[in-house]
Amino acid sequence: MQDLTTLTINVKDPWKDPANGWDVLDGRTITDNRTLEADVIIVGTGAGGGVSAEILSQRGLKVILVEAGKLKSSDDFKLDEGQAYRDLYQEGALRATKDAGMTILQGRTVGGTTVVNWTSCFRTPHETLQYWHDEFGVQGLSRAQLDPWFQQMETRLKVEKWAMPPNANNDVMKRGCDDRGWHSALIPRNVSGCWNIGYCGMGCPTNAKQSMLVTTIPGALDHGSTLIHSAQADTLIIEGDTVTGVRVRPLNDDKVPTGATVTLKAKTVIAAGGGIQSPALLMRSDAPDPNGLVGKRTFLHPTSFAFGLYDKEIAPYYGAPQSMYSDEFTFKHGVDGPAGYKMEMMPMHPGLSSALIGGFGERARDEIERLPNLAASIAMIRDGFHDENQGGVVELRDNGEPLLDYPVNDYLLEGTKRAHLSMLEMQFAAGAKEVRPSHSHAGYYKSWKAAREGVAQLDYAPVITGLGSAHVMGGLTMGQDESRCTVNSDGSYKHLNGLYIIDGSVFPTSIGANPQLSIYGLSARNASGLAEKLKA
Amino acid sequence: MDQGINRRGFLKLSAAGSAVLATGSGLALLTGCSSNDGPAPGYKHFRQQDVDLLTPLVGAVLGSALTDVGATAEDGMKAFDDLLDGGMPGTRGALFQVLDLMQLGAARWYITGTWASFADQSEAELTQTLTEWAASERGLSRMAFKGLTQPIYMAWYVKPEAAHSTGYPGPPRKIVA
Numbered sequence: 001m002q003d004l005t006t007l008t009i010n011v012k013d014p015w016k017d018p019a020n021g022w023d024v025l026d027g028r029t030i031t032d033n034r035t036l037e038a039d040v041i042i043v044g045t046g047a048g049g050g051v052s053a054e055i056l057s058q059r060g061l062k063v064i065l066v067e068a069g070k071l072k073s074s075d076d077f078k079l080d081e082g083q084a085y086r087d088l089y090q091e092g093a094l095r096a097t098k099d100a101g102m103t104i105l106q107g108r109t110v111g112g113t114t115v116v117n118w119t120s121c122f123r124t125p126h127e128t129l130q131y132w133h134d135e136f137g138v139q140g141l142s143r144a145q146l147d148p149w150f151q152q153m154e155t156r157l158k159v160e161k162w163a164m165p166p167n168a169n170n171d172v173m174k175r176g177c178d179d180r181g182w183h184s185a186l187i188p189r190n191v192s193g194c195w196n197i198g199y200c201g202m203g204c205p206t207n208a209k210q211s212m213l214v215t216t217i218p219g220a221l222d223h224g225s226t227l228i229h230s231a232q233a234d235t236l237i238i239e240g241d242t243v244t245g246v247r248v249r250p251l252n253d254d255k256v257p258t259g260a261t262v263t264l265k266a267k268t269v270i271a272a273g274g275g276i277q278s279p280a281l282l283m284r285s286d287a288p289d290p291n292g293l294v295g296k297r298t299f300l301h302p303t304s305f306a307f308g309l310y311d312k313e314i315a316p317y318y319g320a321p322q323s324m325y326s327d328e329f330t331f332k333h334g335v336d337g338p339a340g341y342k343m344e345m346m347p348m349h350p351g352l353s354s355a356l357i358g359g360f361g362e363r364a365r366d367e368i369e370r371l372p373n374l375a376a377s378i379a380m381i382r383d384g385f386h387d388e389n390q391g392g393v394v395e396l397r398d399n400g401e402p403l404l405d406y407p408v409n410d411y412l413l414e415g416t417k418r419a420h421l422s423m424l425e426m427q428f429a430a431g432a433k434e435v436r437p438s439h440s441h442a443g444y445y446k447s448w449k450a451a452r453e454g455v456a457q458l459d460y461a462p463v464i465t466g467l468g469s470a471h472v473m474g475g476l477t478m479g480q481d482e483s484r485c486t487v488n489s490d491g492s493y494k495h496l497n498g499l500y501i502i503d504g505s506v507f508p509t510s511i512g513a514n515p516q517l518s519i520y521g522l523s524a525r526n527a528s529g530l531a532e533k534l535k536a
Numbered sequence: 537m538d539q540g541i542n543r544r545g546f547l548k549l550s551a552a553g554s555a556v557l558a559t560g561s562g563l564a565l566l567t568g569c570s571s572n573d574g575p576a577p578g579y580k581h582f583r584q585q586d587v588d589l590l591t592p593l594v595g596a597v598l599g600s601a602l603t604d605v606g607a608t609a610e611d612g613m614k615a616f617d618d619l620l621d622g623g624m625p626g627t628r629g630a631l632f633q634v635l636d637l638m639q640l641g642a643a644r645w646y647i648t649g650t651w652a653s654f655a656d657q658s659e660a661e662l663t664q665t666l667t668e669w670a671a672s673e674r675g676l677s678r679m680a681f682k683g684l685t686q687p688i689y690m691a692w693y694v695k696p697e698a699a700h701s702t703g704y705p706g707p708p709r710k711i712v713a
Contacts, residue, residue: 002705003705004706004708005706005707005708005709006708006709007709008708008709008711009708009709009710009711010710010711010712010713012713013712075712078707078710079708079710080694080696080707081693081699082618082619082695085619085622085690085694086621087622091622091623091624091627092619092620092621092622092624092627093622093690094619094622094623094627094687095627096683099675099679100679103686197707205708205710255625317704349699350693350694350698350699350702351689351693351699352690353693353702354690354692354693355686355687355689355690355693357689358682358685358689359670359685360596360597360599360666360670360685361596361597361599361663361666362600364599364689365598365601365604368601368693368702369701369702370703371702371703371704372702372703372704399625399626401624401625401626401627403626440670440678441671461678462675462678463678463679463682
């Protein structure tokens with residue numbers, strides 16, 4: 001039996017080194033009103049904000065980074081699920097779409113989702129970029145034009161195909177796809193000296209993951225940037241048709257405003273809060289939006305699951321969480337046909353696993369007790385490429401917090417049903433004894449034939465069809481088509497001067513692959529362009 | 537079953553459910569079950585009426601997940617309270633709205649299929665309630681079932697002793713120099 005409990009991790013936390021000289025303000029300690037000035041204010045410290053901050057500060061620009069989440073670093077990462085959800089995830093990992101149809105895992109900490117993602121790095125598929133060009137008038141972002149930016153970020157973040165053998169969970173994907181003659185390949189990961197233990201989702205305890213927390217944010221701080229964490233960007237300061245700063249509310253330990261206001265002034269403001277947060281910032285600010293587009297076209301890669309039971313130990317909680325993927329069905333029906341989906345595996349720790357497995361009482365207990373022998377596959381639907389799939393809409397609660405309304409419709413349900421079948425077929429081909437799709441009314445099927453017949457009888461309806469998301473994209477659509485887009489291809493907001501959007505919210509559709517490298521590459525390009533402009 | 541009919545049926549029921557939710561919240565406010573009562577003793581977020589309402593349900597949902605490690609329904613309820621700590625005020629507000637609604641017998645009947653308080657149901661009756669509730673075709677019932685059971689599970693199994701009971705040996709040891 002695999003058991004890592006005797007392994008001891010003792011690494012140095014770069015954030016705890018007083019010699020680093022970094023200018024870091026903790027919002028929890030700010031109770032007085034104050035005003036700070038910079039060349040550029042960046043709201044959000046995830047993939048978009050981190051990359052932008054490093055590039056702009058390297059060019060000699062004074063940058064202030066604002067982050068609503070707390071500063072947590074390797075000394076704080078105790079490989080504890082509950083602690084991680086509370087400290088590192090949006091809404092303590094309780095975020096879901098308005099009708100509870102999809103659960104949403106998204107980061108909320110210094111470094112954003114890059115601190116908790118599973119390290120999979122893919123360049124944006126050519127098909128997706130071509131679709132953006134054809135449908136939204138996106139300019140200058142062909143795959144050939146973006147490749148040098150991807151290359152730059154792959155070097156910066158040490159992205160390489162995983163060189164160690166996949167863990168047993170990911171080996172299921174390889175065996176199953178090989179047996180069916182389906183595509184599968186190794187996943188490139190942004191890690192350096194990875195211990196292969198499997199806790200990427202709880203904050204990397206060894207600093208091997210090249211998240212923004214240990215790469216670009218330290219890089220920006222080394223170049224004179226200021227970081228304010230535990231501080232919520234409340235509204236943009238808009239004077240006429242120009243953004244001149246950001247009103248920030250420091251938050252106490254319970255995420256409640258301390259009552260103070262920090263006024264940040266700059267000629268350039270970058271919204272980099274990611275999908276949901278960036279549109280919400282513009283909405284709270286009453287930013288001009290003549291076509292009513294802000295917050296619309298928010299995408300999630302609606303993801304279904306299949307749980308396979310094996311007669312040998314899988315230990316799905318240990319080892320690099322994602323190392324094999326299959327694009328067999330990603331573009332099978334073209335870019336804009338019936339839903340396509342990318343298949344991967346997911347790590348299974350008890351808290352998240354039990355929530356996804358669901359049920360109640362004795363049956364649920366029996367299922368979770370088989371965790372060491374379970375494998376979990378996932379299928380992420382490419383959303384946003386079809387007339388019947390326009391994504392979700394960001395709303396604001398009465399207190400200004402965002403909420404995503406994204407009804408699960410027939411297009412997604414039909415895709416989920418096919419995705420379930422593909423995953424069931426793949427896992428039986430890999431030798432599973434029993435497999436269950438993520439559907440409240442489904443049990444474990446004992447053969448591929450029984451699974452096919454069982455799925456045919458299931459009622460594919462919202463909520464009972466188990467869907468989740470770990471990728472929030474869109475809401476501030478990029479492109480030259482004024483009737484559909486709010487952001488230009490260089491990241492500038494169409495209806496205000498001085499405002500740039502540099503994060504995953506500008507994607508006109510979902511990516512069709514784990515989005516972090518798409519955000520890194522596009523952000524590097526647009527932050528570099530902005531630096532040229534500001535230094536000219 | 538025909539997909540279109542199910543979808544249409546779902547939308548119709550959801551609309552009806554929303555109407556009940558809206559009315560129910562108003563009634564809850566009138567009857568004093570507002571969300572401003574403050575947390576119950578020993579809790580950070582759940583109010584006394586939530587603790588009274590949900591503790592028996594938590595016991596039935598988790599079942600032997602609790603008893604196998606010598607824990608009680610109250611331990612499960614406290615774990616749920618801990619999980620809420622990570623949520624934003626709006627996240628908790630939405631949950632409290634559903635719980636306020638479920639204080640009403642009519643709403644409990646609409647959502648779970650039974651008028652009786654969970655506290656007044658035997659273990660066997662609660663299991664029967666959960667069985668029928670889980671199979672309900674009402675959109676609001678499905679939302680409430682998932683919206684309550686999913687966090688109950690996550691809250692419990694993130695606790696190290698519960699996590700260990702699944703066969704998961706636990707994480708490596710982190711030492712801070």
